[in-house]
Amino acid sequence: NAGVTQTPKFQVLKTGQSMTLQCAQDMNHNSMYWYRQDPGMGLRLIYYSASEGTTDKGEVPNGYNVSRLNKREFSLRLESAAPSQTSVYFCASSLRTTKETQYFGPGTRLLVL
């Protein structure tokens, strides 16, 4: 039982490049989330998906797009990366809502030069 998996683990981009961060969960959870964590700070919600086929903006959605491909997979896309998007990105899932435990993936460390 892998839980929440994320790829890639590390990525270096140049300003203006695009990339997609992949996330998958095998716990049959309905809700999935993308967060970013900057040094010395807590997690900030980028986007979330309460169920397959729905997505909603979180606190810091600018510069990102998401796709809930199916119940298992939730991807995050940076269309034109900027140095301000250098961060650690965590994907998480929960059974229904944030009232339940959120299970996090191991994170993707992104550096934008």
Add this chain to the structure above:
Amino acid sequence: RKEVEQDPGPFNVPEGATVAFNCTYSNSASQSFFWYRQDCRKEPKLLMSVYSSGNEDGRFTAQLNRASQYISLLIRDSKLSDSATYLCVVNDDTNAGKSTFGDGTTLTVKP
């Protein structure tokens, strides 16, 4: 003012000590509360939920004070393995996706 505030620390304590962290929140509509633990360069993991009546899990005790809008985490008999960052999480359950994380309190337990 941040919605969720924590004392960043660091808290440096000897093994066996008792240490307490507080977390204040500003949204009075907040309805569910959690403490997560994050080890260095790792993902956060649930430590415990916080219930209105307070709850205990071994050496860990969590309490909620709705009137003053804060939650607390007490760790008794600290172990070296308790060294980590502790994140306070506050949810507005009327908004299914809205979890607000504090910036975390760093604890280092020394021999």
